[in-house]
Amino acid sequence: MAITRLEVYRRFTGPRRRHPLRFWPITAANVRAASKRKLPLLLLYAIPAIGTAIFSFFVYAKFAAEARLLPDGAGGGLALVDMLAQRALQRLEVRNNIAEFNSYSQTFALLPAAWFGSALFAADIRAGAHQLYFCRPITRLDYFLGKFLTAAFFTACAVLVPGLVICAVAAFNSPDWYFLLEEWDVIVDTVLYSLVWIVVTSSVALAVSSLAARRSFAIVGFFAVFFIPHAMGRVLRSLEGYDFFAISPIYDLRQVAIEIFDLGHSWPGIPAATAWSVLAGTVAASLLVVALRLRRLEAVG
Amino acid sequence: MSGGAGDPPVIALRGLSKRYGAVRALDGLTLDVPPGPVGLLGPNGAGKTTLLKVLLGLLAPDRGTSLVAGCDPATRHGRLEVRRRVGYMPEGDCLLPGLNAVELVATLGRLAGLTRRDAMTRTHEVLDYVGLEEARYRSSDEYSGGMKQRLKLAQSLVHDPDLLLLDEPTNGLDPHGRRHMLELVADLGHAHGKNILLCSHLLPDVEATCREVIAIHHGAAFASGVIAELTRGEEAWTRAEVDGDVERFAAALAEAGLEFRRSGGGRFLLHAPPGGGDEVFALARRSGAVLTHLASSRVSLEDVFLRALHEAEAD
Numbered sequence: 001m002a003i004t005r006l007e008v009y010r011r012f013t014g015p016r017r018r019h020p021l022r023f024w025p026i027t028a029a030n031v032r033a034a035s036k037r038k039l040p041l042l043l044l045y046a047i048p049a050i051g052t053a054i055f056s057f058f059v060y061a062k063f064a065a066e067a068r069l070l071p072d073g074a075g076g077g078l079a080l081v082d083m084l085a086q087r088a089l090q091r092l093e094v095r096n097n098i099a100e101f102n103s104y105s106q107t108f109a110l111l112p113a114a115w116f117g118s119a120l121f122a123a124d125i126r127a128g129a130h131q132l133y134f135c136r137p138i139t140r141l142d143y144f145l146g147k148f149l150t151a152a153f154f155t156a157c158a159v160l161v162p163g164l165v166i167c168a169v170a171a172f173n174s175p176d177w178y179f180l181l182e183e184w185d186v187i188v189d190t191v192l193y194s195l196v197w198i199v200v201t202s203s204v205a206l207a208v209s210s211l212a213a214r215r216s217f218a219i220v221g222f223f224a225v226f227f228i229p230h231a232m233g234r235v236l237r238s239l240e241g242y243d244f245f246a247i248s249p250i251y252d253l254r255q256v257a258i259e260i261f262d263l264g265h266s267w268p269g270i271p272a273a274t275a276w277s278v279l280a281g282t283v284a285a286s287l288l289v290v291a292l293r294l295r296r297l298e299a300v301g
Numbered sequence: 302m303s304g305g306a307g308d309p310p311v312i313a314l315r316g317l318s319k320r321y322g323a324v325r326a327l328d329g330l331t332l333d334v335p336p337g338p339v340g341l342l343g344p345n346g347a348g349k350t351t352l353l354k355v356l357l358g359l360l361a362p363d364r365g366t367s368l369v370a371g372c373d374p375a376t377r378h379g380r381l382e383v384r385r386r387v388g389y390m391p392e393g394d395c396l397l398p399g400l401n402a403v404e405l406v407a408t409l410g411r412l413a414g415l416t417r418r419d420a421m422t423r424t425h426e427v428l429d430y431v432g433l434e435e436a437r438y439r440s441s442d443e444y445s446g447g448m449k450q451r452l453k454l455a456q457s458l459v460h461d462p463d464l465l466l467l468d469e470p471t472n473g474l475d476p477h478g479r480r481h482m483l484e485l486v487a488d489l490g491h492a493h494g495k496n497i498l499l500c501s502h503l504l505p506d507v508e509a510t511c512r513e514v515i516a517i518h519h520g521a522a523f524a525s526g527v528i529a530e531l532t533r534g535e536e537a538w539t540r541a542e543v544d545g546d547v548e549r550f551a552a553a554l555a556e557a558g559l560e561f562r563r564s565g566g567g568r569f570l571l572h573a574p575p576g577g578g579d580e581v582f583a584l585a586r587r588s589g590a591v592l593t594h595l596a597s598s599r600v601s602l603e604d605v606f607l608r609a610l611h612e613a614e615a616d
Contacts, residue, residue, distance in 0.1 A: 009430050009493050012423055012461035016385060016414035025411040033399030128395030132456060135357055135389035136412040137381040299360050 022138045026146025031153055034116050044115055045157060047108040052162035055101040056169040059094055063173040094170040094179060095186045098163050099261045102193065106250065109158040110201060110226060117151035117205025118218030121293070126213060130297045140294045144206075151202035160194035186261075193260045197253060200279050204249075207286035210293035225282075226250055246270045252278045308336045311464055311496045312356065317365035319351055319520070326351040327362065328520035338490025338497040340507030340514040340528075342606060348520035349500040350392060353466050356498075358383055370463050385414060388457030392468040392500075396449060402428055402437045406456050413460035420459070427455040431485060447478030454485060464496045465489065471506050479506075486510045508602045516606055524609035531605045539571040541581060542594035549588035557584055567593075 035041065102109075124130045133143050167187045170179040179186075208221035229248040236244035245251040245268040255268055255275040310333035319327040326348045343349050354360040356369050358380030366373065370386045373379035397405045403424055410420035428437045431451040436444070441452055450470060457465060470486060471479045487510040489495040501507055507514055508528060516524040524531075543550050547567045554561050557580065560572035567590075573581060578595055585592040 007430055007432065009458070009489060010426055011493075012415075012419070014419045015416070016460060017416065018414060019411075022412065025408050029397060029400060029404060029408040032404060033397070036399060123398045127398045128391065128393050129397045131389075131391045131393075131395045132397060132409060133412070134359060135384055135387070135391070136409060137384040137414065138412055139377075139381075299354070 018137075022142040023145035023149065026133065026138075026143065027149040027153070030120060030147065030150040034119070034150070034154065040115055044108075044112045048105050048158045048162050051101055051105045051108070052165050055097045055162075056166050058097050059166055059170045060173050062093070062097075063170070063175070067175065094166065094183060095189070095261050096263070098166055098186065098190050099257055099263055101162060101166065102159070102197075102257055103254065105158070105162070106253070109155070109197065110223075112158045113151060113155040113201035113205050114219050114222045116154035117202055118209045118212070118222050119215040120147040120150055120206060121209040121290075121297075122212045122215050122218045125210075125297065134298045140291075140298055143298075144290060144294060147206060148202055151205050152198045155198045155201050156194065159197050160191065163190035163194055166190075189260050189262075193257055196256055196260075196279065200249060200253065200283055203283045203286035203290075207289040210290050210297075246274045246278050249279060249282050251275075310334055311336050311370060312498065313368040314352075315366045317352075317355065317367055318363045319348075319355060319360060320363055325520050327355070327365075329365065330517065330521055331365075332515055332522045332525065334498060334515065335513060336496050337513065338486070338495070338499065338511040340511035341498055341500040342502070342504060342507055342514055342516040343500075343518055344502055344610075347502075347517050349502075349517065350468055351520075352517070353389070353468055353498075353500060356383070356466065357387065357389055385460075386463045388460065388462035388465045390453045390457040390465070390467045390470055392472060394449065396441045396444075396452065398442065399440070401440050402433055402444075402452055402455070405441055405452065406459050409456045410459035415460055423459050423461070424455075427458045428452075430458070431455045432481065446473045447475065447481070450474060450478065450482060451485075454482070458489075464498065466498050466500070468500045469502070470499070471501070471503060483509050504601075504603045504606055514602065516609060518610055518613055523613035524606065528602060532602055538597070539573045539577065539581065540594065540596050541569045541571055541585075541592060543567040543569070543585055543590040543592050545590040546588055547590060550585055550590035553584040553588040559584075 121130075124133075130143070164187070167179075167190055170183075170186075171177065174180070204225050205218075205222050208225065209215075209218045212218035212221060226249055230250050233245045233248040233251055236247075245255075251268045251270060252275040255270040255272065256279065257263070259272045259275070312332075312334035314330050314332050314334075317327050317330040318325070328348075330348070330352065341349050341352070351360065355362050355367060356374060358374035361375060367375070369383045372382040372386070374383045397408065400408065403421075406424040406428060407417075407420045410423055411417060415423060425434075425437070428434055431454050433448060433451055433455065436448060441449065444452060450473070454467075454470065457467070467486065471482050474482060483506060486497065486499060490497045490510060490512070497511070499507060499511055511528060513527050514525065514531070515522055544567055550567075551561070551563065551569070554569070554571065559577075559580075562570040564570055571577075571581060581595060582592060
């Protein structure tokens with residue numbers, strides 16, 4: 001290990017390794033840089049945090065109510081009340097809670113992806129930072145993964161973490177770890193849906209970020225990708241019918257949530273294959289844009 | 302151009318060509334860059350930055366081959382190996398936004414293959430070395446132009462590369478900052494034996510820091526050599542100052558067939574052959590003049606560069 005001495009250049013005699021996870025320092029540096037500004041963090045995660053608290057309380061209330069109702073109901077005489085209570089409890093299923101949470105917080109969960117994801121390439125391009133990255137022994141894929149994981153981290157904090165918190169509340173409040181033993185698939189569904197959400201929003205955020213010279217332009221582009229088709233879907237629905245909902249990634253994500261959580265809703269009524277295809281196409285197009293832009297960024301510097 | 306005493310070249314280029322549409326950035330460039338500090342001179346648009354990008358594997362040449370520290374940057378493996386061994390200081394502003402100097406240099410050190418601990422140790426060493434020790438925890442976004450240049454130099458040094466590629470390191474610096482930067486580069490090249498390729502259009506920068514120079518124009522090398530030899534040679538002038546009978550001394554010089562120019566009073570600029578100082582002394586003594594100053598006056602690198610450039614353009 002070298003010793004620090006003022007104003008003397010010292011040779012480095014330690015090892016220089018070939019890291020298998022070369023993207024990791026990029027992710028760590030970008031998360032650190034983005035986390036320095038506390039106000040955006042507070043504003044962007046306040047709503048998901050409040051939503052998490054509310055839906056966690058619903059889950060807690062469900063198990064608390066079950067614990068009180070079932071012994072009384074078993075005693076007889078209050079069958080109708082029990083039946084109504086059971087009906088109400090069904091609406092408080094953890095699965096429904098997480099799906100409802102995702103539905104209500106969808107717009108707010110887009111905000112962190114927009115704010116943090118849109119800056120990742122745009123800020124580098126503006127500052128010329130990509131030149132410093134690409135003169136290191138990393139590939140374009142490493143650079144992309146470093147940025148993608150940064151966007152994914154901040155998006156996950158708004159989608160995956162709340163879902164897992166609600167699941168944790170359910171697990172700790174369910175009798176005899178019932179939730180973990182019998183409804184563990186809800187956790188898998190939560191992770192799966194969150195991954196779909198994270199991949200779609202992060203890919204779009206990086207694509208617009210790679211095309212924009214400023215973060216503000218990238219944020220506008222990000223919301224344009226999500227909300228212009230959304231608005232068009234609504235307009236076309238009023239003119240033609242439900243099928244046009246499929247052009248909106250937001251509706252497609254909602255439909256995918258219905259499929260993954262097996263909610264049985266009919267709305268928005270997009271065929272599952274169509275919803276998955278549109279989302280896959282959105283991700284593929286975004287990644288193609290990023291790949292082409294990175295190729296150019298690396299070369300032109 | 303070849304390295305001294307049989308040293309293998311640090312960079313070997315053979316017929317390297319690169320076009321941007323109709324513009325030929327590199328035009329069959331063939332040269333060997335020897336170890337030590339070497340200046341890459343050329344006017345703006347000569348192809349210097351393009352050459353650096355080709356050397357780092359950031360651009361693929363249309364034709365020709367290049368070897369940097371024994372690795373071929375045209376291949377994927379070679380490119381990564383080159384970047385592992387080379388430190389690059391880009392020309393323009395290019396810092397990682399939102400990070401302070403320590404975070405920036407440490408991150409880039411880790412990307413170069415250092416462990417987390419080594420990266421942090423090296424970061425503090427190189428920041429001390431470039432004189433940013435007081436400002437290391439300030440956001441680099443708040444740095445002055447000179448501090449940013451030094452930070453760029455620090456990040457290029459963090460992994461102790463075998464070869465430094467410095468692209469216009471004194472760009473945008475005030476005289477004090479420029480002097481500091483040149484001292485650092487000269488120290489790295491001369492005191493620490495770093496292999497440096499210093500790209501610049503500022504001849505004094507190259508003259509102050511490098512042992513050898515390669516001049517390129519329109520993507521081709523038109524002059525190269527050891528700076529001390531290029532600026533010496535037969536055309537060197539000798540500066541002489543005499544007291545006493547100045548006119549007789551001038552007549553004696555003319556009689557001896559020495560070319561000279563008078564620059565006021567007893568000051569002469571002589572075109573004497575190497576080792577001609579004794580003859581000048583003898584002429585002064587015979588003509589009754591007292592020689593008070595005699596020193597060789599080298600041709601400046603600028604003279605050499607401009608003459609070679611003129612000849613290249615004439616060809």
